[in-house]
Amino acid sequence: MSKVTPSLLVRDDRTKRRNAAERRFRFYGLGAIGIAALALVVLLTTVVSSGVGAFRQTYVTLEIALPEDKLDKTGTRDPDLMARVTTFGYAPLLRAALIRQLAELGITTDLSDKHIGEMISKEAVATVRNHVLANPELVGTTLTIDVLTEGRVDGYFKGRVTMESAALDGNTSPEALEIAQRLADLGVIKTRFNWRFLTAPDASDQRPEAAGLGVAILGSLYMMLVVLVLALPLGVAASIYLEEFAPKNRLSDFIEVNISNLAAVPSIVFGILGLAIFINFGGLRQSSPLVGGLVLTLMTLPTIIISTRAALKSVPPSIRDAALGVGASKVQSVFHHVLPLAAPGILTGTIIGLAQALGETAPLLLIGMVAFVREYPAPYSETAGLFGEAATALPVQVFNWTQRADPGFAERASGAIITLLVFLAIMNIAAVLLRRRFERRW
């Protein structure tokens, strides 16, 4: 027997080489996934570790005496007259309250009164004033209220500011932080969850502790509504027409190529377009969510059209034949059979488009949404119309805060990024769930 058939129990060289190639490929694949996952983990940990502080905030409980001779000279308790006393009239009251409380608690310090007063946020004065104007009957009594501490004190309790850094910082001092620590030990200063970060409007450069995302979230929400209401029907209608009805000729090829090109246009170009068309030519208001929404609609349309067309294409043509074969019209075949089958793909595309729009910054900068806005924008107003009141947007707020000097804003910016990421994650999860829910097999 010279020729033996090879045994199945022994691998021949070819098989060995093939298996080795397969192992190598798997290893490369795993490596790629590992690198991607590592990058994601690093990104998330940096953002979360620097931004999580924004969701906690330090408050001091003050017992503020509200003397009538300072706050309501007329004694009428008329808020309009009381409003003549500005925040400058209130600031000494807050400082006095803290100094008195320190004395009562037996905390002695060589810190000047002025510096003690600076431990309280400038925002706190406005908070107290507004509270008193809303409740005039408080005048003459002692008000116990939790107010914001100054940003450095807040930073100390979050580990952002240390005794060493405070020694080098002109805006605070180790003595002030020691007092803060004593007050915290006694329960007068507390750190708790910061709802205001999600609800409050932006604050000026000196008070990062008061800055919140309220206006930005509203602005982003309004813009998403505009985008959804405009881009979804427009995009789906355009895709259905192009995919199902348009004759295949030079013109439709040209349109097709240009839609793909449009998807690749840098977003800032859409901002320039929006500025030129909607604001300068159309006369719409700067900084308004309406203009922002229109610009983002233009930007999102190609994404929605491309994904909708892909979804429509993936519906087997035999379904269309079947519908036409029993005498359905073209429109009936599309709306009764093709569109329901394409719905999951359309939904995913739309949500991905919306998510993209939610994170878009550059075009919004150009149409003035980077403005400092403290008023909550109403969805509708007589003067500004629908979504016409000035607002900002989440990513723009991030950009805005990273530009500011006070390190407190760096923390806020990271917090805003976390918020943005949470919204994006919610949208993507919704896309996956909706897809699962509506997916049908054929």
Place this chain on the structure above:
Amino acid sequence: MKDIQVIESTQTTTRQKISAKNVKVSYGETIAIKDVSVEIAPNTVTAFIGPSGCGKSTFLRCLNRMNDTIDICSVTGDIRLDGENIYDRNVDPVQLRAKVGMVFQKPNPFPKSIFDNVAYGPKIHGLARNKSEMADIVENALRKAALWNEVKDRLENAGTGLSGGQQQRLCIARAIATSPEVLLMDEPCSALDPIATAQIEELIDDLRQNYCVVIVTHSMQQAARVSQKTAFFHLGSLVEYGDTDQIFTAPVDPRTESYITGRIG
């Protein structure tokens, strides 16, 4: 106006149901059908036979203008249904397809329930006034397609969950539920077992009472069993057309003879 047309068309049914003259079909540059003329009689089963790729499906799809859906496909010539040119500018293909139903080569049920599959045609044509009428139509169609006994307990299940042969019968039920005048069947039995095939052939024979049936088949025996007329296509032309008996016993053209005896194809 309508009445006159109806009278006209009833008069013409005594002649041919479909008459096609000098039909040419091309897909872009490729010519699929060259100059085919056929007269299809009412209340008969006409079989189209021929080797794969000779244009049977293409020609069949001309008869209900399904080729309109293929952009590159162009049809010239004259095809008349009851004397009316179906490629006339005033003809709405949707109306035509309600009269000329079709069963496709590959089963293509809608991804909906079995009931909805069959009910779809009657629904869009408004053939049922209420639910029970619709249920009757669906049951009738499923019975005729020899599927009722297998699915009567699961009408709400997905049509796509049936076996290939059952799906094909579902498609037949769907096509006859709209009571077309002409039924075009493109290899309706290619996915069926002998028992279901026999049932479908029986159905085709029944349908002949009321409808005109055109069937494409690769099975000589089937053509011989169910049809009264047979057309043999080869490379895009109609080689021979005549009574089924004559085609199978005394073919005139040598190509027909070689095909039915198994030498080409």
